[in-house]
Amino acid sequence: MERSGSGCRLGACPFDGWSEATLRAAIADSGCAPALARALFPRGGIDLAVAYHLRGDRMMRDALGASDLSAMRFRDKVAHAVRLRLEAVGERExxxxxxxxxxxxxxxxEGAKLIWGTADAIWVALGDTARDFSWYSKRATLSAVYGSTVLYWLGDDSTGNQATWDFLDRRIGDVMQIEKAKAAIKDNALGKALLAGPAKLMEKWRVPTVPDDLPGRMMDRFR
Structure with a gap:
């Protein structure tokens, strides 16, 4: 059994959810030593669910890296990345x-953290280098788009999930309208004056960093 959640069958999950019963079934199916499995998934089913989500992020990054994005508009690159992430799931249930x-x-x-992590993985894979307030706004916006698209996709019974891809395109279109409105405000003299204070404050925002050399700290090797 791998920490990624990809080395075992999860056939019990649709019936038992991400539960202790599912973890026990996965241990039995994989032939993994129970002690090792408990070390990899100390919280039981919740850790198995987290590992499965992170596995999907990793598969999305690999698929995105193998894609030719040169002819795509940036909004289409984002939509393509979200689509790849959903297609990496395997089983909707x-x-x-x-x-x-x-x-x-x-x-x-934990769920919010995972969605934020997926949004971050997409932005990083697409070459985002922001280190100021826009780092937060980009990920917050994409988290909302991704989360709403997942919920729509769960109930989508259209051929080839076309209704979901149309929904995704509309949500990204909404975001683009917001960006256009923000640009218009910045180009307006009154808008500049009103935003001068908040803009000055946001200039101080930086990407969060966590020291990885503290005693007793071990980097997450499973992402």
Whole structure:
């Protein structure tokens, strides 16, 4: 069994959810030593769900790296990345169960962190180099787009998920309208005056960094 969640079968998940029962079934299917599995997934099913999500992010990055994006508009690159991420899922019911799990109050923060991580993975894969306030705004916006698209996709029964891709295109179109409005405000004298204070404050925002050389800290090797 791998920490990525890709080295075991998850056939029990559609029935038992991301639960202790699913983890036990995965251990039995994979032949992994129970002690090793417990070390890899100390919180049980929740850690298995997290690993499955991170595996999807990694598959998306690999697929995006192999794609020819040279002729695409940037908005189309983003849409393509989101589509690749959904296509990396494999089985929709696993995501449905994960959505239910991360909607629980005790796991909501973890779910939000995973969606933010997916948005970050997409931006990094597309070459984003922002280190100021826009680093936050880009990921927050894409997190909202990705999250709403996942929910739509879970209920989509159209051929080839075409309704989902149309929905995604509309959401990205909405974001582009917001960006156009922001640009218009910046070009307006009154808008510049009104935003001068907040803009000065936002200039101080920087990408969060976490020291990786502190005693007792081990970097996450599983992303």
């Amino acid at each position: 696993l995501v449905r169960r994960g959505t239910t799990l991360f909607a629980l109050p005790q796991h909501a923060a």
